[in-house]
Amino acid sequence: CSNGKLFKAKKLVLAAGAWTNDLLTHLDQQLDLEIWAMHWGHYRVDPKLRQEYPQWFCFRKEDERRWDGGLYYGFPAEGKDDMIKVGIDFCPEDPEFRMRRMADYTYTPNERIVSLIDEFMRENWEGVGERVDMYSSPYTVTRDQYFVLDQLREQPEVSLFTGGCGRAFKFTPLLGKLLAEKTLGLAPSYDVSPFSAERDCVQFDKHASYRYGSGAV
Ligand SMILES: Cc1cc2nc3c(=O)[nH]c(=O)nc-3n(C[C@H](O)[C@H](O)[C@H](O)COP(=O)(O)OP(=O)(O)OC[C@H]3O[C@@H](n4cnc5c(N)ncnc54)[C@H](O)[C@@H]3O)c2cc1C
Missing domain, CATH: 3.50.50.60 (FAD/NAD(P)-binding domain)
Structure with a gap:
């Protein structure tokens, strides 16, 4: 040990x-x-709407112009803070995002993927405010x-x-x-x-x- x-x-x-x-x-x-970098984080929501956010998935068709795979998901607000957890099920086919060893893993979220999630939230959900945090966590594939x-x-x-x-x-x-x-x-x-x-x-x-x-x- x-x-x-x-x-x-x-x-x-x-x-x-x-x-x-x-x-x-x-x-x-x-x-x-393979170890895939997957992004998820939290967004503030309007306190008046916090009960309205369900557990949701958006599995829309992949569109190459968007470069996002089309799969987003989120969870209801929990705890005292008015915020929801959101993620994207997308890992580009690129060694920067798909690794062999955790020693090579990048925990720093990728800015382009973070903006994809920001944009998706702005476009599709009412009452969503600032991004609180964002993480990159490994899938083992x-x-x-x-x-x-x-x-x-x-x-x-x-x-x-x-x-x-x-x-x-x-x-x-x-x-x-x-x-x-x-x-x-x-x-x-x-x-x-x-x-x-x-x-x-x-x-x-x-x-x-x-x-x-x-x-x-
Ligand atoms: C963003 C994200 C979203 C996900 N969403 C879902 C979902 O909706 N539904 C679902 O079913 N699954 C989901 N998963 C997948 C799920 O989390 C994993 O499949 C699951 O955690 C794998 O469990 P595990 O025990 O194999 O590995 P892990 O949960 O990774 O556990 C391995 C543990 O080993 C420990 N460890 C490593 N080396 C050592 C050492 N030398 N000594 C002691 N401890 C060590 C690590 O610290 C870690 O705690 C998601 C994963 C991610 C990243």
Whole structure:
């Protein structure tokens, strides 16, 4: 551990999201994962309208002139502040936004993407005021957009989950159960073979020119 303590265990569960490959380096293993920079933030809203903002999605058709992918989403106002959380599900196909290692990750939001969200909010929602903050957070993406939930073939004492592809949070209880079953050698409650760490598309460096899919739901 970073505090210098050494833990010994018979089994290890690795659930390190975008940091998975950094940790797998210690086991001489790598998976073919991409890390995508995704933008989200908060906007002030008119206090008189704060109850009016629903949880919403706008999945409009992609329009190349807009360079935004067309997918925006937001949440109702929560807590005492009159503000809402908003995001864009868009990651340009560009190494500046799609990385291999968290060491290369840029947490600073991209100004052009931030302006896209500003513009979308101004155009589509009444009562939206200043932007309060904006963040860039990582999606961990596989080429087939399926998760990785498996044991390592060469080190079966290590189980792992990664490749959330921007959609794993909602499955947390189920994924935890499946990961526990995998770790304990129990029969899986559901077929997890699509999430194999052995599948071709997560083998590192085999498909250098393949374009990743896009869009989380
Ligand atoms: C902007 C955004 C919006 C999203 N929206 C949705 C959504 O609407 N619905 C949905 O289902 N999913 C959504 N997701 C995806 C979801 O958040 C991820 O799929 C999910 O968090 C993946 O969980 P995880 O445990 O694999 O990784 P993470 O949540 O990234 O957790 C990995 C953890 O490992 C820790 N870690 C790394 N290295 C070490 C180390 N050496 N020692 C100790 N700890 C370490 C990290 O600090 C981190 O806390 C969204 C993601 C983003 C970025």
